[in-house]
Amino acid sequence: MGSGLKRQGRVGIRDVAKAAGVSPTTVSHALSGKGRISKRTRNRVIEKAEKLGYKPNRSAQQLVTGNSGLIALYAGNSSTPTGRLTSALPDYPFIMNIAMSASVEAIEQGLSMALSSQTSEASGLLQMGVDGAVIVDPEVKDPVNEEFFEAGLPVVTVGRVLGVPEEMNEHWVDVDHNKVTIEVLEHLKKRGAKRVAVISAPVGPSYVNDSLEGYKAWCESTGQEPIFHTLEGRDYEQETRRVTKVLLDEKDRPDAIFCHLQPVSVEVLRAVIAEGLSVPDEIMVATMSDDNKVNNLDGSGMPDLTGCNLHPEQVAREAVRMLASLIAGEEPANRHVYVPAEITARESTNRK
């Protein structure tokens, strides 16, 4: 026997049944909304259940339904270029946030969650009988997507899979990067920016496309000539310094730079200041990926960085909730969810 000690006095479905004066079956139905039950009894049952603090025993539910109650959170290493100092930064905090929140939401949904960051682990989880998966920043070429798809297991992605038939990526949660990009651009404009340049993350994830489209549309509508560089991701720091130098040396120099990745913004900040230019007066800098634990730079001699709150916690929760629905055999309320994001203005764009 384990340390379980047979959870003393835990209230079960029978206790609720007795208290409500009905059968266990009725309680089950009332709580799951499956059978046909009169409103009155249902409410009575629910009330009693809450009053007694009834929590269904997940093991029993899983045993009878045949589910394992386990889901995988797969955050592939795709977007984690290895071997460089700064390259680790954009991903860890974001994935940590997602993982923590997803884990909590999973618990609340009666599921538990296994993390995996490698293809082999993910396959292992499949073998172990997970009920479904959340895949963060999915890649088309990643075999994990296909494996789950072929196994017929429900998958919810965070970010869309670009370039595949819709039925292979039916369910996703995403941030409206297009919209938040435009919000940032408008903010910069309002603060007096005349020419806004963009330093983009390497192509691949859908958010890069989305943001760049937003930028192009905004340029079109405002008549500004688009100026953007897409990083290759081999060496963020070096590339960023190079690109920044190029931007600053242009005859018609941009007076605001918007970067997708937070560490890139920091490097831009460094480079701009090193060049003897003032932030935000001569150049404003903003980032899309933001981490409030990280962007507050005071004490480092650099201005706090304007960023976007992409609400990773909410993204994670929505994804897990959607997956839970799918596992329960329900059609989720929405198959596509956009989580709103908004700018967090700080010192680096506070031009007066």
Added chain:
Amino acid sequence: MGSGLKRQGRVGIRDVAKAAGVSPTTVSHALSGKGRISKRTRNRVIEKAEKLGYKPNRSAQQLVTGNSGLIALYAGNSSTPTGRLTSALPDYPFIMNIAMSASVEAIEQGLSMALSSQTSEASGLLQMGVDGAVIVDPEVKDPVNEEFFEAGLPVVTVGRVLGVPEEMNEHWVDVDHNKVTIEVLEHLKKRGAKRVAVISAPVGPSYVNDSLEGYKAWCESTGQEPIFHTLEGRDYEQETRRVTKVLLDEKDRPDAIFCHLQPVSVEVLRAVIAEGLSVPDEIMVATMSDDNKVNNLDGSGMPDLTGCNLHPEQVAREAVRMLASLIAGEEPANRHVYVPAEITARESTNRK
């Protein structure tokens, strides 16, 4: 019904029993090592089980044993000073590594794992019926420790709880920071260091004590005067620059600097180079916390940083394994486990 589709043709204990010509009970006993069974039949059963690819149904096991099969990984925010750029760095990769590995090991142990980083979440998990917890870098004052202790639930810590009676921290996994510190110091000495200074992480976690003790012992045995600064953790970058300046301005300047935290080392590297001194020829720099994804600085114009492989994956696995034993009601093989660590020499200490 869920998508579980009643796991078709899944081999159960009865199938194994039939194949081995014994009863289900015997199979159960043979596989768990509980009852008294002859060696011969046990082996036969095990063989058949493997051949048929038998995997026990966790839900059924949990239902009957009364365990939830869920453990908590609690990595408190203690060691994560907030609000500063670099302060996020030391923790995220380490905790990510721990979390991922722990998660995988949990699965292998038939458990699943919920992440939590906040007291409230951890309490929530307790209410939800977790079977035990792994607590990373525990703090004495953290209520989470006590809550679990009082609930009588098994806890394994990663790092020791300092200053509490032994029975409140019976089970832990730790890295031998004392030993690895001395290994680094010896390495530096061998490379020609005459005076080694240490910049220590803020006090609290046991590893800080352990490493500093190692340093003091080493100083005593080599006759070097100890030179160390302990960061307060308010602003790593600024503090580090200040401390480094002080060290470099001493008349009898140290020619090697060992830091606990990787981002601190990077800042030291910057400061030393900015001061016009060469690494490793004039000053060697090394770090204790290391991340191979992060310490490889080439391309940034700075030498790769010598660090220590603290084997976070192994630490996590040991901790989960120990916890699994405790949950199963067994006395674990060891109540204290030291995971070996070793230096990873790189360019920043490669003085010829």
Added chain:
DNA sequence: ATGAAAGCGCTAACAT
């Protein structure tokens, strides 16, 4: 609209 009964896959008393 509600309930009785069967059983998910496993473990653990209690025989033998």
Added chain:
DNA sequence: ATGTTAGCGCTTTCAT
């Protein structure tokens, strides 16, 4: 040393 029996707490036919 091995088998028999009785559930763990829940869902789900199938009656009523």
